[in-house]
Amino acid sequence: MCIAGKGGETVKTDDSTQARIGHGIDWLDTAYALGLRLMAHLHEKHMLEAIHLATKGMDGNHGGPFGAVVARGNEIIGRGYNSVLSQNDPTAHAEIVAIRNAAQKLQNPWLEGCDLYTSCEPCPMCLATALWARIQNVYYAANRHDAAEIGFDDAQFYEELMVQPAMRMLKIEQMGEEYRGLARDVMLRWKTETAGRHY
Numbered sequence: 413m414c415i416a417g418k419g420g421e422t423v424k425t426d427d428s429t430q431a432r433i434g435h436g437i438d439w440l441d442t443a444y445a446l447g448l449r450l451m452a453h454l455h456e457k458h459m460l461e462a463i464h465l466a467t468k469g470m471d472g473n474h475g476g477p478f479g480a481v482v483a484r485g486n487e488i489i490g491r492g493y494n495s496v497l498s499q500n501d502p503t504a505h506a507e508i509v510a511i512r513n514a515a516q517k518l519q520n521p522w523l524e525g526c527d528l529y530t531s532c533e534p535c536p537m538c539l540a541t542a543l544w545a546r547i548q549n550v551y552y553a554a555n556r557h558d559a560a561e562i563g564f565d566d567a568q569f570y571e572e573l574m575v576q577p578a579m580r581m582l583k584i585e586q587m588g589e590e591y592r593g594l595a596r597d598v599m600l601r602w603k604t605e606t607a608g609r610h611y
């Protein structure tokens with residue numbers, strides 16, 4: 413058997429060298445398999461916790477049957493269940509509650525390196541929040557069509573975003589240039605006085 417040397421030259425190998433190479437490949441295969449198993453275990457652990465929170469929130473009459481967790485590796489940083497009814501807050505979706513909880517715990521509005529696990533596909537609001545928070549990955553169980561079957565508008569809102577602004581249910585209109593100028597003055601002041609700290 414021949415393999416390429418460091419300089420690109422061909423080097424002959426004996427049986428013992430080939431065996432060592434084979435053992436090395438076997439070890440890498442084993443390590444890779446173990447890594448996949450560990451990842452699968454973490455996915456299962458975090459998703460089951462999200463579904464548990466969905467049940468807890470529903471049984472406590474906090475809101476819809478949705479739960480979510482923010483995790484960084486093996487550690488769950490934030491937890492949340494839908495609390496729209498108990499908090500009289502239309503933004504208190506499980507994902508947003510979990511993201512708020514994680515951000516407060518880490519004292520950081522950016523959650524790079526964290527994953528979001530949610531019992532149902534995020535609505536557009538929750539997806540946008542995950543993007544603003546710099547969430548790394550989003551994993552969900554039920555989808556938007558499952559939510560629509562029990563009366564939630566997630567699928568409809570996704571469809572609404574695909575429609576031209578003038579045709580949407582919610583009227584969106586920019587007011588006159590006078591107001592734009594006043595608003596831009598504040599924005600430009602922020603850029604100057606805060607060195608334009610972006611988020």
